[in-house]
Amino acid sequence: xxxxxxxxxxxxxxxxxxxxxxxxxxxxxxxxxxxxxxxxxxxxxxxxxxxxxxxxxxxxxxxxxxxxxxxxxxxxxxxxxxxxxxxxxxxxxxxxxxxxxxxxxxxxxxxxxxxxxxxxxxxxxxxxxxxxxxxxxxxxxxxxxxxxxxxxxxxxxxxxxxxxxxxxxxxxxxxxxxxxxxxxxxxxxxxxxxxxxxxxxxxxxxxxxxxxxxxxxxxxxxxxxxxxxxxxxxxxxxxxxxxxxxx
Amino acid sequence: xxxxxxxxxxxxxxxxxxxxxxxxxxxxxxxxxxxxxxxxxxxxxxxxxxxxxxxxxxxxxxxxxxxxxxxxxxxxxxxxxxxxxxxxxxxxxxxxxxxxxxxxxxxxxxxxxxxxxxxxxxxxxxxxxxxxxxxxxxxxxxxxxxxxxxxxxxxxxxxxxxxxxxxxxxxxxxxxxxxxxxxxxxxxxxxxxxxxxxxxxxxxxxxxxxxxxxxxxxxxxxxxxxxxxxxxxxxxxxxxxxxxxxxxxxxxxxxxxxxxxxxxxxxxxxxxxxxxxxxxxxxxxxxxxxxxxxxxxxxxxxxxxxxxxxxxxxxxxxxxxxxxxxxxxxxxxxxxxxxxxxxxxxxxxxxxxxxxxxxxxxxxx
Ligand SMILES: Nc1ncnc2c1ncn2[C@@H]1O[C@H](COP(=O)(O)OP(=O)(O)OP(=O)(O)O)[C@@H](O)[C@H]1O
Ligand SMILES: [Mg+2]
Numbered sequence: 001x002x003x004x005x006x007x008x009x010x011x012x013x014x015x016x017x018x019x020x021x022x023x024x025x026x027x028x029x030x031x032x033x034x035x036x037x038x039x040x041x042x043x044x045x046x047x048x049x050x051x052x053x054x055x056x057x058x059x060x061x062x063x064x065x066x067x068x069x070x071x072x073x074x075x076x077x078x079x080x081x082x083x084x085x086x087x088x089x090x091x092x093x094x095x096x097x098x099x100x101x102x103x104x105x106x107x108x109x110x111x112x113x114x115x116x117x118x119x120x121x122x123x124x125x126x127x128x129x130x131x132x133x134x135x136x137x138x139x140x141x142x143x144x145x146x147x148x149x150x151x152x153x154x155x156x157x158x159x160x161x162x163x164x165x166x167x168x169x170x171x172x173x174x175x176x177x178x179x180x181x182x183x184x185x186x187x188x189x190x191x192x193x194x195x196x197x198x199x200x201x202x203x204x205x206x207x208x209x210x211x212x213x214x215x216x217x218x219x220x221x222x223x224x225x226x227x228x229x230x231x232x233x234x235x236x237x238x239x240x241x242x243x244x245x246x247x
Numbered sequence: 248x249x250x251x252x253x254x255x256x257x258x259x260x261x262x263x264x265x266x267x268x269x270x271x272x273x274x275x276x277x278x279x280x281x282x283x284x285x286x287x288x289x290x291x292x293x294x295x296x297x298x299x300x301x302x303x304x305x306x307x308x309x310x311x312x313x314x315x316x317x318x319x320x321x322x323x324x325x326x327x328x329x330x331x332x333x334x335x336x337x338x339x340x341x342x343x344x345x346x347x348x349x350x351x352x353x354x355x356x357x358x359x360x361x362x363x364x365x366x367x368x369x370x371x372x373x374x375x376x377x378x379x380x381x382x383x384x385x386x387x388x389x390x391x392x393x394x395x396x397x398x399x400x401x402x403x404x405x406x407x408x409x410x411x412x413x414x415x416x417x418x419x420x421x422x423x424x425x426x427x428x429x430x431x432x433x434x435x436x437x438x439x440x441x442x443x444x445x446x447x448x449x450x451x452x453x454x455x456x457x458x459x460x461x462x463x464x465x466x467x468x469x470x471x472x473x474x475x476x477x478x479x480x481x482x483x484x485x486x487x488x489x490x491x492x493x494x495x496x497x498x499x500x501x502x503x504x505x506x507x508x509x510x511x512x513x514x515x516x517x518x519x520x521x522x523x524x525x526x527x528x529x530x531x532x533x534x535x536x537x538x539x540x541x542x543x544x545x546x547x548x549x550x551x552x553x554x555x556x557x558x559x560x561x562x563x564x565x566x567x568x569x570x571x572x573x574x575x576x577x578x579x580x581x582x583x584x585x586x587x588x589x590x591x592x593x594x595x596x597x598x599x600x601x602x603x604x605x606x607x608x609x610x611x612x
Contacts, residue, residue: 052512079518089513093531102527103517155517 001064003028003190004049004159009068010057011044011214018044020214021058026159026192026207031185033201033222034194036211037237042194043086045211046161049192050081062159079107082152083161086168088144090136090151096123097132100151108155115154122150126180142173149180160184162193198241202226210234265343268350271334275327275357281364282320288371289317295378299385313370320363327357386576393578397570401579404566405586408552411480411562415487415552416545422488423495430500433521444496451493457554460486464558480562483555491548498544502537503529535605542598546591553583 002025011019018041026032034042047053049060051067051074060068067077090099100119104110110118123129126146136144145165152160162181166174178200185191185204195201201208201222208225210218210233218225218234229235293310300306330353337346377384429437429444451459463486468475474482506529514524556564563583570579 047512050516052516074515075518075520078516081516083516085509085513087509089509091510091513091528091532103519106523106527107518151517 002026003030003063004192005061006045006049006058007060008058009045009048009055009060011041011048011053012056018214019048019055022211022214022216023058024192024209024216024219026190028190029188030206031191031193031204032207032209033205034192034209034211035196035198035201035225035237040211041214042211043163046083046163046192046194049161050078050083052083075107079103079155080158081161082155082157082159084145084148084152084163084165086164088136088141088148088168090144090148092136095133095135096128096139096147099136099147100154103151103155119150119154122153123147126150127176140173141169142176145169145173145177146180149177153184159190159192162191162195164194164196167196196241198226198238210237212237266347268334268338268343268347269354271327271331271350271353271357274354274361275324275331278320278324278327278357278361278364281361281368282324285320285364285367285371286314286317288375289314289367292371292374292378296374299378299382313374317367317370320360320367322360323356323363324360327353327360330354330356388577388581390574390576390578393570393574393576394582396574397567397579397582400566400570401563401582401586404561404563405583407480407555407560407562408549408586409590411484411487411552411555412545412549415484415491416548418484418488419491419495419544419548420541422492424499426492426496427499427503430496431503448493448496451490452497454490456487456490456551457557459490460554461557462486463489464555464560479558480555480560483552483558483560487548487551487554490551491544494544495541498537498540499533502533502540505536506532539598539602539605542594542601546594546598549591550587553587 004024004026006022006024006026008021008023009019010017010021022041022045024032034045036042044053048055048068051072055068058068059066062077062080066072090096091102094102097116097119100122101112101115104115104118105112120129120132123132126149128143128146128150131139131143131147136147139147149165165181166177169177174197178197181191181193181200182204203222205222207219208222209216210225210229210231212233218229218231225234226238229238293314296310297303297307330349333349334346334353337349377389426444426447429440430448432440460483464479464482467482467485468477468479503525510528510532511524514528519527552562553564555562556568559565563586564580567579567583571577
């Protein structure tokens with residue numbers, strides 16, 4: 001049984017069906033990448049996994065337990081599922097350290113001293129320890145994104161969802177952030193990530209899913225998808241990516 | 248680039264002629280005319296002031312001082328003329344860039360002269376308005392001996408306005424918060440309370456404050472007889488609280504709504520509950536944005552305390568209106584106006600300061 005099971009998930013905004021029956025399994029310690037054109041529904045799918053959006057059909061299970069539908073303890077669920085957004089979404093009125101400590105102290109009930117030590121250790125590991133007292137406004141995009149990753153990690157999630165976390169960064173800052181993700185993958189963190197960085201997907205993913213207009217068109221090991229795509233749409237998408245210099 | 252020929256071609260965009268320096272002399276002449284007109288008006292106003300005060304030395308001095316100040320705009324205007332001369336000299340010598348610089352400086356000087364000249368015209372007109380008709384305006388609104396007679400009672404009355412405003416606003420901040428929370432209750436369970444709060448806000452923003460004051464101050468003692476022994480200013484507090492809570496609830500709600508939904512998403516996805524998200528993430532960010540509109544409402548509330556005069560509560564307007572009928576001049580009421588101006592303007596400046604600071608911060612960040 002896979003750790004994360006997404007079964008035939010459907011999601012509509014009004015009359016517009018964004019997800020048209022998506023099924024993906026993510027095994028423990030596995031890294032799965034979602035690729036696809038803008039508007040294909042990658043973000044929506046990730047937001048459904050931690051229930052920031054309610055699904056209109058299908059089911060999502062984490063560790064065998066259904067997390068969609070009524071009666072689920074969402075706050076409990078979200079402690080296990082970390083998410084990092086494209087736009088960082090740090091809390092601008094809190095220092096870096098407070099951003100990282102907020103959820104452990106407020107939600108997990110860790111005492112302040114312990115939470116601080118752990119936050120500092122995490123910040124240290126991404127090279128942000130000396131910025132602990134700074135406010136998000138004072139940081140570069142890459143630094144903010146590293147803090148956002150650490151903020152999610154501080155809750156010790158069992159799976160991380162990363163939504164195009166390098167898409168808003170200057171090219172020279174992308175590397176730092178990807179290096180952290182690479183390290184997490186190496187450490188065995190289960191991850192589902194949407195990305196436009198095909199080279200990176202090829203490198204870390206054990207499975208790549210090509211999403212097209214709310215449905216999975218092709219799914220398989222990165223080697224198959226990138227080097228021998230079966231579907232015409234996948235080929236078109238990849239050739240456009242190659243043209244823009246991202247592969 | 249070796250792309251398709253001819254998206255950009257030199258022959259389509261010929262180099263323009265170098266731009267000549269701007270004109271200065273005509274602007275300076277215009278400024279001079281305006282300045283002279285302003286000076287003439289102020290001189291006339293000063294004469295009216297002196298005549299009205301029967302040649303009193305203080306009035307003469309004030310008038311002379313105003314005339315002196317009105318001469319000031321001549322100075323930048325003259326500099327404007329010298330800029331015009333420099334411009335043509337440099338232009339004749341073929342120094343185009345220097346001529347442009349001189350012209351720009353000259354125009355700047357002439358514009359300053361013009362701006363101050365217009366101000367002098369306005370001041371002169373005001374003096375003329377206030378003192379024309381053998382000083383009828385001054386007699387009606389600004390009679391000094393009426394002010395000194397009514398001053399001590401007026402200030403006692405004004406004390407009521409101040410405490411009514413402060414007490415009301417404290418209650419408003421609390422009651423408004425209750426209303427705002429009711430309006431934001433989620434789900435079907437919250438629907439009835441949401442509806443009640445919404446209707447309340449709509450109704451009390453629709454009723455003119457003076458009507459609410461009238462209904463409460465006269466109606467409540469009839470309907471609830473135990474309040475008949477109350478100081479009627481308390482009922483005034485009740486009326487103003489009812490009215491202003493509706494506005495303040497809206498300020499709270501709009502402040503929270505102005506925080507981007509991605510902040511809520513970030514907090515919720517970390518496992519924070521609805522109330523925790525409000526307390527730790529939304530409210531601290533919203534408060535900074537709420538302060539200026541809250542202060543604006545407080546300023547309005549202070550001014551609306553004068554509405555209590557319709558219920559004969561001895562606040563400043565009630566008191567000064569009594570003096571008005573005793574002395575047959577509106578000067579005491581003007582005094583009440585001055586009190587409100589004195590306490591309100593610093594607060595208005597403070598709000599502007601906060602708003603500008605916030606704007607600068609956002610522009611910088
Ligand atoms: N709250 C919403 N209301 C209505 N439509 C929405 C909403 N959120 C997303 N959509 C629509 O759903 C579709 C999928 O959006 P989504 O953000 O999931 O795409 P994406 O694959 O993440 O794209 P990108 O690569 O640009 O981030 C888009 O057409 C978008 O317009
Ligand atoms: Mg997206």
